[in-house]
Amino acid sequence: MWNQTRKKTRKFLLDLFRSSGSNRSWGPLHGVVSLHDWLRENPKSGNFLYHRPSWVQPCNLPLNQDRQLDPNFERLKGGIPHAETFVAEILGAMVTGPSVGVVSPDRWLFRELSLEFGHPAEEHGAMRKFFFPKPKHLRGTWVLLAVTGGNTFYHHLLEALPRYHLLEMAGINPRQINGWIINGQTVAFQTASWRALGIEKEKLITLDKGSFLQAERLIVPSLPSHPGHTPPWVVDFLRKLFSTKGRTNGGAMGLWISRRKASTRRFLGEKAWLEKLAGLGFREIFCEDLALHEQAKLFFEAKHVAGAHGAGMANLVFAREGTMVTEFFNPRYVNTCYWTLANSAGLRYAYFLGSRQPGDRPTAHGDAAGDIGLEMEFSHAALDWIRKAHQLESCVQTGEPTL
DSSP states (O other): OOOHHHHHHHHHHHHHHHHHHOOOTTTTOOEEEEEHHHHOOGGEEEEEEEEEEOOOEOOOOOOSSSSSSOHHHTTTTOOEEOOOOOEEEEETTTEETTTTTEEOTTEEEEEEEOOBBBOGGSSSGGGSSOOOOOOOOEEEEEEEETTTTTTTTTHHIITTHHHHHHHHHTTTTTTGEEEESSSSSSSSSHHHHHHHHTOOGGGGGETTTTTTEEEEEEEEEOSSTTTOOOHHHHHHHHHHTTTTTTTTOSSHHHHHHOOTSSSSSOTHHHHHHHHHTTTEEEEOOGGSSOOHOOOOOHHHHHHEEHHHHSSGGGGGGGSTTTTEEEEEEEOOOOOHHHHHHHHHHHHEEEEEEEEEOOOOOOOOOOOOOOOOOOOHHHHHHHHHHHHHHGGOOHHHHOOOOOO
């Protein structure tokens, strides 16, 4: 009740500030606008350098322990929709963080370029601010690579880095870029990425909490697609960037991505489970302890990857075509992002829903904290599936969603 009252009061005051017409240079933003509409009305302030319309990718259905697909998969069985992709240049645009928001020079928030998880653009953090600091001016041409959530492995690898490839598709020469706006440069997977792209450290600027940057000329690539929908061109780009092609297969028969060091989505009874998997040629790995190139190598060489839903599975982008994937979920949180990645990477995919744990309840998308346990019958079914996975390729290719 108190939260609702506070939200209504805040909105009332923000609307009052906006309608007053004063404090335009430091007060709240005017509102939300479509980038397409704004560029159409301000042709001298920017334009599109590249554009590809939205499209739908045909898909293979996942295998699972039931004949009925989970609703999260069911809604995509007709194909995986991909958003339009583009590269735009905007003179004098501003960028705020940590949830990335791109603001026009006349202080409108661009809908297509501003994402905050769990909120529409109208409720983005930038739209809830009463005051903005004086922006830090960036001379010359700057590129925005930062994405919302970009300090985490999944969003960095599958959303931030592919924006660089969109620049290549737009024919932009990286040598003509004065600087790059990124999420960070302290985590190992970030520094390895900027090094792989050939971006000099002195040309990087981090978008921190409270940052408000204004570029003389800002080049903004779109996200690769809708969040959680990785298109095939992202797979091709990342495989080439981290050189998985041509490596010899000397790795494990299978990889088990452990979350024992994590605080959420831990696999209950994992020790006994691992003993059974070891007999099938699996090895346990902790992705957070490995360098990015080591993760790429392990996933490329594996014939089967299994584990609970988590960021480590983003490395499926490096797996070879035909690799088998088995993903486990707590039934209160089912996310299709690695199934869509498997489709784009040419992988075979199955999922298992664990049993509900004490205190679990159906929750909204985004509540991903529940641990995962397998009832005895599902445990046997999962092990049987893993044993037979390499003989089931023809079955999987038919698209039958049954083990």
